[in-house]
Amino acid sequence: MQSNKHYSLFLFLLIIGGVFGHAQEGKIVPLPIKAEQDTIIAPLLTEAELLKNSKNDSTAVDTVKTKPPLLLDVIKYKATDYVRLNQKEQKVYLYNEAEIQYQDTELRAGIIVMDYVKNEVYAGRIKDSLGNYSQLPYFKQGQNEVIPDSIRFNFDTQKAIIWNSRTEQQAGLGQLGSDAMKVYADVTKKENDSVYFLSEAKITTSTDTINPDYYIRIRKAKFVPKKKVIAGYSNLYIADVPTPIAMPFAYFPLTVGRAAGVMMPTFGNQADRGYFLQDLGYYVPIGEYADILVTGDFYTNGSWGFKTQSIYSKRYKYSGNINFRFENLVTSQKGFSDYSLTKNWNIQISHSQDTKASPNSRFSASVNMGSSEYYRNSLQQRNLPSTQNNTLSSSISYSKTFPAYPSVNMSLTATHSQNTNTKAIELTLPTLQASMERIYPFAKRDGIKKGIIQNINFQYDLSAANKISTTDDDFLKSEMFDGAKMGAKHTIPITTNFKVAKFFSVSVGGSYEDVWTMQTYDKSYDNDLEEIVTDTVSGFDRFNKYNFSASVGTTLYGTFNFGEDKKIQAIRHVMRPSLSYGYAPSFEKFYDEYIDGDGDVVQFTRFQNTLYGSPSLSKSNSLSFSLANTLEAKVRDKDSTATEPKKVPILSNFNISTGYNFESDSLKLSPLSVNGGTSILDSKMSINFSAGLDPYAIDNNGTRINTLNVKNGGSLFRLTRANFNVGYSLDSEIFNKDKKKEKKDENPYDYVAQSGGRTDDLFGRADNFQDNPMNESKEGEDVENPIYGTKIPWNLRLAYSASYSNSARQNEFSSHSLMFSGDIELSPRWKVGGSSGYDFKGKGFTLTQLRFERDLKSFVMRFNWTPFGTYKRWYFFIGIKSSILKDLKWENRSQRSR
Incomplete structure (x- = not known):
């Protein structure tokens, strides 16, 4: 506060002046002078003149500056x-x-x-x-x-002088998120609102503010809150023990939000490619809603690669990411017999639109395409789980709804499917789908529809596509368009439905199709070449076809009550039988003929192998039957406060279907198809199965003959195929009845999932420790255990799959494997895990991975090991978990031998 002396003097003078003024007031005597009117009249000045005069007035501005x-x-x-x-x-x-x-x-x-x-x-x-x-x-x-x-x-x-100061700064580093950096200093001098000078300071991200497990000791530094720390000589201390990791000067960014910066690389050595730098790059934020990260890999033998990654998001509008990776792989040296140069690439795009952005239109994209050998030959360890994926698929779609009656839904889609084993690629560029809503011409739009006539309805559907079939070698070249197929299909279905005897639902209808194509195929026999020649005829052509169908179905319920005092109170069985009939005439007018080398007349249609198929030469007249079943039990709830019994599914679905072809001259019965599934053990185990049962026998060559299998000395049906899948997951929480397991939020940008791999770790876990920090929620937490017992959290996942084939008496398992993965927390901060599998058909182990993890509070240590197989490798990593100082790390790895 200021001194009060000046105010006291002013108050004293004010009082004295007031007293003297009051004393003189009583002695004033008025003078007897008569007032006269002044003859001088002041002129009226305009606003401009007043401003002019005020500028010329030398007394208008006081040149004496008053001290605030x-x-x-x-x-x-x-x-x-x-x-x-x-x-x-x-x-x-x-x-x-x-x-x-x-x-x-x-x-x-x-x-x-x-x-x-x-x-x-x-x-x-x-x-x-x-x-x-x-x-x-x-x-x-x-x-x-x-x-x-x-x-x-x-x-x-x-200004201020601060002794033993402790401050915390929230620093954000773009895609890496934000962390709290603690700054301690023995003596701090505050120069102004934005500059501090530190002496004998410590910088750490440890949550322990009293005894940090690590820190960077700084002798002198300039500290600008929320911006930066510029320091002189600095070195790393771990548990108060100095390490040789030191820098003559240092710069620590503390910018809140996203900031551009260099991404530090990882160092290593690979036997067949030499020393390398991986993930050296630069991060740049783009505006408020997007960013881009560019990184590169460099090997001493000449191999290199680069990756660009961009994430964008705007609330209530859209979000997505784009990843592109290119690798130039050199094996051995030029002049050697094993020298090779391959170029692999992969692009991933994910885009989703918020439903609030536009209710009548939507754009989405999910793209994963590239070289077939990309994941198997990739330089990056993060691609290990994706080596077991054999299919890459993509889809980009735009849909729009025109809500005016009758409403129309339209979608434009581009798709991509790639088999990495055969290197076959299927593209649709694009596919147009449009449909008009169902119209009831004999009923009011908002009224209740009753009877056959009022339920008559029709709609219009359009499907058009441009399909391309190519290979990995011709992809993105002009040759990929060779053999492209274009066409369109117009469909008008007409149906009606009604009830019969209150319990049977009957549906009757038909469908008309008009198919357009931009190319047809003419066939002829060349006597000189002695072979059938197929010529592609470019140009518009069309054919039409129609069919008739009817179906009847009902629902049957059966309940078996055992009593409310029993543990199983009742079992409920629901059956939904359905009988369908279909008829389509023959379309011989679209068929032509040619004479082959034997002089026989061969019928063919020019629409064969076109995009939407060809009209049928034979008449179709068939009957099909299906039966859907569900079976569930009512079980008394263990919770005494529950008022209703608990429903437990015994069979979630069990379906049977077959058919009969009236027009076929033989083998009129279709094989019986059976499939079903259920979940048991409180939905911890899922079971799915399917099978094919053929009523006809086969000859010695494995060909079906028109003789029932039971008449050939066999059983009623012959098992031709079967498939059985079981998935089981359990953990230590299932034995804790009081605590419910919290479901982890899924990462929308999970790299393995976007690559087409499994979302679980049955195929292994990606060795990318920078993108997957270990259980950050536990950082700084001290888990207490009882003295005479320790809680050991664990989890286990099992997947068993078996496929049986016996269509031609081969009686073999086409695939038979067991996969498993699990983790065990030996202590609150020690975790071991692994994933593997055994192929019973191939008699060998699948991709096997062992994992060891140690949470050191501020640090994380990991060791991943693939002990054998094609992808044999190991990886060791220890580093700071905080994204601010994540470059303080040490890692070592081996690469799989080629």
């Missing part, structure tokens, strides 16, 4: 025990829970001493009789907070 007051606001202070004013020292003493507030500055401490002459405050701790300190000072100015042992602050100059 030093204190611009009232200082508020208080304390719990006492507030004592010492006039001799001109200080105010505040003790126990003392507080001072001045504008945006707040100071709290155990004891505060305020000098109201110098406008300075000193704040410190309170020491009790045992020598323990409490009520550390808390200093806040604007958004900056400091917790020191003591502080000296001047309100006039805004």
Whole structure:
């Protein structure tokens, strides 16, 4: 506070002046002078003249500058025990829970001493009789907070000296998220609102503020809150032990939000490619809603690769990401027999639109395409789980709805499917789908429809596509368009439905199709070449076809009650039988003839192998039957407070279907198809099965003959195929009845899932430790265990699959494998896990991976090992979990031998 002397003098003069004024007032005598009107009239000046005169007035502006007051606001202070004013020292003493507030500055401490002459405050701790300190000072100015042992602050100059300060800065590094960096200093000098000078400082991201498990010691530094720390000589300390990791000078960015910067690489050595730098790159934010990360890999034998990754998001509008990777792989050296040069690439695009952005239109994309050998030959360890994926698929679609009656839904889709084993690629560029809503011409639009006539309805569907079949070698070349097929199909289905005897639902209808194509195929026999020649005829052509169908179905319910006092109170069986009939005439008018080399007449259609098929030469007249079943039980709930029994599925679905062809001259019965599935053990185990049963026998060559298998000395049906899949997952939480397991949020940008791989780790886990920090939610937490017992969390996932083939008496398992993966937390911060499988047909283990993880609070240590097989390798990593200092790490790896 300022001195009161000036105010006292002013008050004294004011009182004296008032007294003298009052004394003279009673002695004033009016003069007898008569008032006369002044003959001089002042001229009226305009606004412009007034402004002109004011500029020329030399007395208008006072050249003497007044000194602004030093204190611009009232200082508020208080304390719990006492507030004592010492006039001799001109200080105010505040003790126990003392507080001072001045504008945006707040100071709290155990004891505060305020000098109201110098406008300075000193704040410190309170020491009790045992020598323990409490009520550390808390200093806040604007958004900056400091917790020191003591502080000296001047309100006039805004400067301060701080002893043993502790402050926390939230620093964001773009895609890597944000972390809290703690800055400690023995002595801090506050120069102004944005600059601090530190002496003997420590920087760490450890959550332990008393004894950090690691820190970077800085001798001198300049600290700009929320921007940067510029330091001199610095070195790393672990558990207060200095390490040889040191820098002559250092720069620590503390920018809040996204900021451009260099991405530090990883170092290593690969036997067949030499030393390398991986993931050296640069990160750049683009505007407010997007960013881009460019990284590269460099090998001493000449191999290189680069990757670009961009993530964009706008709330209530859209979100997505784009990944592109290219690798130039060199094996061996030029001149050697095993030298090779291959170029692999892969692109992944994901885009989703928020439903709130546009209710009548939507654009989405999910793209994963590239070289067939990309994942198997990739330089990146993160691609290990994707080596077991044999299919790449993509889809880009735009859909729009025209809501006016009758509404029309339209979609435009481009698709891609690629088999990495055969290198075959199927593309549709694009596919157009359009459909008009169902119209009831004999019923009111909003009325209830009854009877056959009112339920008559029709709609219109359009499908058009351009399909391309190519290979990996011709992809993105002009040759990929050779053999492209274009066409369109118009469909008008007409149906009606009604009830018969209250319990049977009957549906009757027909469908008309008009198929357009831009190419047809003419066939003829070449006598010189002695072979059938197929010529492609370009140009528009069309054919039409139609059919008739009818179906009847019902639903049957059966309940077996055992009593409410029983554990299983009832079993309910639901059956949905359905009988369908279909008829389509022969379309011989679209067929032509040619004479082969034997003189026989061969019929063919020019529409064979076109995009939407060809008309049928034979008449279709068939009957099909299907039966759907569900079986569930009502079980008394173990929870005594439950008012209703619990429903437990026994069979979620069990379906049977077959058919009979009236027009076929033989083998009129279709094979019986059976499939079903269920989940048991509180949905921990899922079971799915399917089978094919043929009623006809086969000859010695394995060909079906028109003789029932039962008449040939066999059973009623012959098992031709079967498939059985079981998935089972369990963990330690299933034995904890009181605690429900929380479901983890899925990462929308999961690299393995976008690559077409499994979302679980049955095919292994990606060795990309930078993108997958270990269980960050546990950082800094101390897990307490009972003295005579330890909780060991664990989880296990099993997947069993078997496929049986016996269509021609081969009686073999075409595939038979068991996959498993699991993790065990040996202690709160020790975790081991692995994934593997056994192929019973190939008699060998599948991709096997062992994982060891150690959470060191601020650090993470991992070791992944693939002990044998094609992808044999190991990977060791230890580093700081915080994204700010993630480049403080050490890693070593081996690469699989080629």
